[in-house]
Amino acid sequence: MNPAWLKPPVFIASLLPLAWYLWGVQADTLGANPIEAVTRGLGTWALNFLLITLTITPLRKYSGWAWLVRLRRMLGLFAFFYVVLHLTTYLWLDQFFDWMAIAKDILKRPFITVGMTAFFLLLPLALTSNNAALRKLGGRRWQKLHRSVYVIAMLAVLHYFWMVKADATKPLIYAVLLFMLLGVRILWRIQERRRQQAGSYSPKPPQRVIPLTVKR
Amino acid sequence: MPNRPPADIAPSEITPRALFNRRREFLQLSTGIALSGIIPAAEAKLGPGKPSPYSTTETPTPLKHITGYNNFYEFGSDKEDPAQYAHTLRTRPWSVSIEGLVKRPKTLGIEDILRLAPLEERIYRLRCVEGWSMVIPWLGFPLSSLLKQVEPLGNAKYVEFITAVQEDTMPGIKSRVLDWPYTEGLRLDEAMHPLSIMAVGLYGEVLPNQNGAPLRLVVPWKYGFKSGKSIVRIRFTELEPRTTWMNAAPREYGFYSNVNPEVDHPRWSQGSERRIGEFLKRKTLMFNGYADQVAQLYSGMDLRKKF
Structure with missing residues (x-):
């Protein structure tokens, strides 16, 4: 399957959540507290895209659809896109760029500390998502850096957990999904090590990195 | 054919x-x-109800927001859940039993309660612990006129409010997010304060189910969760009652829970609030702007410790 034609529709679809909230603000369909609805909604979608991005590799392995990996960078960047929007709504609509209050908030409120940490960890990943950065860093170092997405996803779920007042059902669902996505990776590690120990290990490291660059 | x-x-x-x-x-x-x-x-x-000097002149929040954005966990923990599910709540027959440290315990039917005192319109600010606020034109009567019915004994120091549990009409009961029945409490002098009311309506009409029909507490200088909805039992006690939120998160919710911009929730600031319908946030006022009326209730108390 050629992913070239898949990219535009996925790109458009990824913008739909944003469109939904923009339309909602216009049409007044977001309830009594639209600012909160937008802030939380964008945060939820940032988390959704993080998890979707983390689903690509397992899905590719189990389905054999190698082309899926071609969508991964775009989906990861959409996670970053929604994180930036989510952060902007906080800085603007919640704090009105009162930097003193924001600094105090980051230091004092664990859920904001955690959210901010996740943002600053995600920033280098977004900045090194282009082919030039990948080439410059080299596949191995690039991959090492981008493994921090696992930590970022955990921080994001924790950020959600610490934010809710009493009903932790939804963050719990995210935690379970993330646990599965990370668990399957740990499982692969274990299997790989066993194979290594059994002596039947055939190295194939380039496969994981090369498909990320766009072939022209 | x-x-x-x-x-x-x-x-x-x-x-x-x-x-x-x-x-x-x-x-x-x-x-x-x-x-x-x-x-x-x-x-x-029901209304319009007698105008009250305790009413604020601020513009009331539109009805659709007051009835569409609620915390009533018995019907679900999303703000829209109560509006969607509370229509099933059975509000008749309804009675409230008043018991505990009183001379003569009583069970009053809602019809009798509605005849206890003339209904007043009380336009109050409501500040939720989550950081948003509204202005609500309640219709109700002083809580004291209900409490006086039973003649509290001398050792009664607190009043506990226990709210309804209808497992078949309340989908949230199964979720165990909180301990049911939802229980709240006040010190006796707080309960007898003229600002404390039992509301039976809003905007001149019968209280919508999602707002705590058929009768609910309104204590405007405390965070909204102190004002229990759909009350069925009132108990006078000597010791401070354990409330539902104190059980759920003792570090975060104290017995007093007075609106106080200087004492933050452990996880978020209480210094400002978003008034529903407004774009900019506004500063939260001490005792939700009712300091002149209630500050003396807490003179000499360390409100950081007694949060």
Whole structure:
């Protein structure tokens, strides 16, 4: 399957959540507290895209659809896109760029500390998502850096957990999904090590990195 | 053609089955309200109610927000859940039993309670612990006029408010997010304060279910969760009652829970609030702006410790 034609529709679809909230603000369909609805909604979608991005590799392995990996960078960047929007709504609509209050908030409120940490960890990943950065860093170092997405996803779920007042059902669902996505990776590690120990290990490291660059 | 309906009844005149089946429900409901003798069956008008000097002159929040954005966990933990599910709540028959350290415990029917005192309109600010606020034109009467019915004993220091549990109408009960029944409490002097009311309506009409029908507490200088909804039992005690939120998160919710911009929630600031319908946030006022009336209740108390 050629992913070239898949990219535009996925790109458009990824913008739909944003469109939904923009339309909602216009049409007044977001309830009594639209600012909160937008802030939380964008945060939820940032988390959704993080998890979707983390689903690509397992899905590719189990389905054999190698082309899926071609969508991964775009989906990861959409996670970053929604994180930036989510952060902007906080800085603007919640704090009105009162930097003193924001600094105090980051230091004092664990859920904001955690959210901010996740943002600053995600920033280098977004900045090194282009082919030039990948080439410059080299596949191995690039991959090492981008493994921090696992930590970022955990921080994001924790950020959600610490934010809710009493009903932790939804963050719990995210935690379970993330646990599965990370668990399957740990499982692969274990299997790989066993194979290594059994002596039947055939190295194939380039496969994981090369498909990320766009072939022209 | 024996199965064809008579030609003189147009299909458009036949009541759809779904509606036909609801006829009984409608009749029960309307006769129930009519028999209660207070509310005319046709409309749920209660008010306008006597104007009160305790009312604020601020613009009330639109009705659709007051009735569409609620915390009433018995019906679910999303703000829209109560508006969606609370219509099933049975508010008749309803009685409130007043017991504990009192001379003569009593159980009062809602009809009698509504006749206790003339209804007043109290336009109050409501500040939620989550950082948003509204202005609500309640219809109600002083809580003290209800509490005086039972003659509290000398050792009664606190009043506990226990709210309804209807497992079949409240989908949130199964979720165990909080301990049911939802329980709140006040010190006796707080309960007897003229600002504390029992609300039975808002915007001049019968209290919508999602706002705590048929009667709820309103204590405007405390965070909203102190004002229990759909109250069924009031108990006078000597010791400070354990409240639902204190059980759920003792570090985060204290017994007093007075609105206080200087004492933050452990996880978020209480210094400002978003008034529903406004874009900019506003500064939160000490005791929600009722300091002149209630500050003396707490003189000499360390409000950081007694949060």
